[in-house]
Amino acid sequence: MPNGENSGILIYAQLTRENYIHTVFFELLDKSKELASKLGGVEINAVIFTTPNLINEFRESFQNMGLDKVYCFENDLFKNYSTEYYSKLIVNLVNYIKPEIFLIGATTQGRDLAPRISSALHTGLTADCTGLDINEKGLLAATRPTFGGELMATILCKTYPQMATVRPGVFRVNSVYDKKDTEFIFPQYSFEGLEDRVKILDFRNSVDSIINELDSAEIIVAGGMGLKNEQGFALLKDFAKSIGATVGATRAAVEAGLAPSSIQIGQTGKTVRPKLYIACGISGAIQHIVGMENSEHIIAINNDKNAPIFEIADTGIVGDFFEIIPKYLETKGE
Amino acid sequence: MKIALCVKQVPDTNDIKWTENNTLQREGVESILNPFDAYAAEFALDIKDKLKNTEITVFTMGPNQAQDMLRKLLALGCDNAVLISDRKFAGADTYATGKTIAQAIKTLLPDFDLIICGQFAVDGDTAQTGPCIASFLDIAQVTYVKELVNIDNKSIEVTRELDDGTERVKVTYPVLLCKLQDDFEPSRPLINGIKEALKKEIRICDLNCLGLEPENVGLKGSPTYVSKAFRNISNHNAQKYELSTEESVKLLDEKIKSVEVKNA
Structure with a gap:
């Protein structure tokens, strides 16, 4: 049963290295609208990490997508993804806003980030789902293939938020446009106690075009x-x-x-x-x-x-x- | 240099059998070392070749039969082996598994520099246990590791193969790495030999040894649970045609056109 304390859906809005919103975000957003309505019209919020110079651009991008709030962490350090910074700041945010569902794209970045967050929150995470639904008790029913795809399993989570990752391309995007006044929030945070010892030395692009x-x-x-x-x-x-x-x-x-x-x-x-x-x-x-x-x-x-x-x-x-x-x-x- | 190598014994997914009721047949299915973990082991042994005084301790969580797999890794050149085993650990999800393995490493190898895992296990395919272990130990992690570039007693430099390209990173210890497959098969000789490996002691570590509470491990300690498992059956209505080349071309053309018309 929903615990009454946690409410709403949070989606991680991953940016590509070229600072586009990753397509998987729109797919998760579309699915979230379906889940939110089954939950009686709960809020749909997003969290994003970006550099200060891009804030205005994203403020505009996120308008009229049907989101209630966008939580934005901005810093020049967020030019590159960091497991340490992103996971710890998201953990603090989730403890504060208490969503009931938290969805992350199953990209290589999402699959690096999600288990880090779920462990620190002492909650469950279902990887690489191909189906998401709300069951008769109002819980997230996450279906995923296992054993190399031979077996499908529907997984429920006893704790909150109920977390899941979904691969790009699994859900369809019907429409991105959805008029709504979206609130842009800049959470207070500090780097105290945080240290990222992973240094990125270089990156070689392997994808011919930005969008596959x-x-x-x-x-x-x-x-x-x-x-x-x-x-x-x-x-x-x-x-x-x-x-x-x-x-x-x-x-x-x-x-x-x-x-x-x-x-x-x-x-x-x-x-x-x-x-x-x-x-x-x-x-x-x-x-x-x-x-x-x-x-x-x-x-x-x-x-x-x-x-x-x-x-x-x-x-x-x-x-x-x-x-x-x-x-x-x-x-x-x- | 102290390395914790985390491995898993998995059912051979190429050898899956189904019962009449579409449930997975567990008996008679062969258990193997998770293929990704074989590359993780190769990676650890490569480091041992490069850096003197490297000691590799293998950790696995599972039933007693996993000892055979540990013996083989000892024969390949790993130094110590720990079997984390207790009936109370059964039914653990990635959270409970990560917590249990992290606790075993903390207890038995507290001064580790590196933890190496396979990126995925072919049975569950979650890619979560590695990052869960890193999270419980509150150490850095580097996932999707492809190649070792450089290593010394303070730091390691590796490449990562990601969705959009290849990243080269450097990180100081302690760190947990999740290793992808190499482009070649692992092919090390059994340098220590089976005989030597059989002489070594495998440390068995149960709930008491870890000092965890029963409600924090196994199914009880897992936030997630499987509510339903079913066979993946296609909803495509399979129709097979054995026709002449001309008729096949005609059929192909019709089917392509029917899609084009629907889109028009």
Whole structure:
């Protein structure tokens, strides 16, 4: 039962290194609106860390998203993420504002930060959820895959706040715009007793563009080891281009050097949910499936009729990619 | 240099079997060293190669059968092994597990410099226990560690592989590291040999040894609990077609067009 003391939802608003609000924040916000209404219209608040020169910009960005309050920690030191500073300042904030639910994106940063906070608050944290709901007792029911995606578990938390991390791409964003007077609050804080001994020496960007195209793609064509070699992936790219699709790959294909890791889809890569997913030469290991099974329609092309991918493909085409796709391109070229 | 290496024995997720009622079959499933922890061990042993007087103590929490895994790590060159084991520890979530392991390290290796964990365990895949241990010990943490760049008796420099790129960081001890996989298989010879490893004593540490209360460990001490577990079954209506190339092309074209039309 809700304890009566904790109320409202808090969301961690992660910024990218380029100071954009991370897409996962909007996904969590959208889901929070659904959860807040099931809880009888509780507040939805956000917490953000930024440098002083960007305050006004963010004040504007956070308007009309449907947030009640944005708690903003500002300091030149917050140019880079710091486990020590962020976790301890958030712990103090949470002890003060007492939310009942606290959501964090399951990015590498979020997964570094969240367990640090939950342990210090002596509360529970459910990692990498694929479903969030409010149960009949008003508690957060967090569902997540375990055992490599074979088993789903719905987890409840006995303590407050009930914390969960959710991967980017798991929830949809219906609309960001939502008129509301959002209050911007600068909590008092001090660095007393805080020391960050982790020094960042340098950073090498590995993502081609700031926003990964897979996040917003309506059609994705993905290749696996059945594409055999670079020629196979070149053909996949031609196919993608002809239908305006974005290219993805399995972990095996990435590890074989056929595709960059930024386009890897699956448990250790990206989670996607396009309108159409075309799996080419992908056998369908569970680790890949958990990253794409929420696609609206799945087509699989594979010459092994026993491949597990056919168990989850809406349209399974048993056949040779190297025959079907050139023929398809030829037909389209007419 | 004193290293605490934290490892976990996990069921082989490539060997999952289901009962008729769609529950996980636990019997007859092989237990293995969590693959990420094998890389953590490799990392610790690499440090031992580089820095003289490095002593590695392996900690694991689990049932008695985890001793076999500890013996193998001793044979690989780890120096001491601790099995944190008590029936009261069963059912612990990441919070209770982190608290118990942190307490074991505090009790048995209070002067540690480094704690090394695997980034994920393949069964739970939460990536939380490492940071939980660091939080309970109130020490720095560096997650998603890929490569060792430099190490001396005061600090360690490593690369981290993150969502958006590679970061190089330097940190002074004490610190907890969570290690990702390497691009190669761990392949160390059993330098101490199985025979030597069998002679070593594995320290068994129970609830009394840690001085924790029963309500602070295991299922009782866990803020989270599983209310429901079920098999992940797809909601896609699998239809399989074995057609000629021409017919396959036609089908593919129709399906792509139907999506395009819906979006138009």
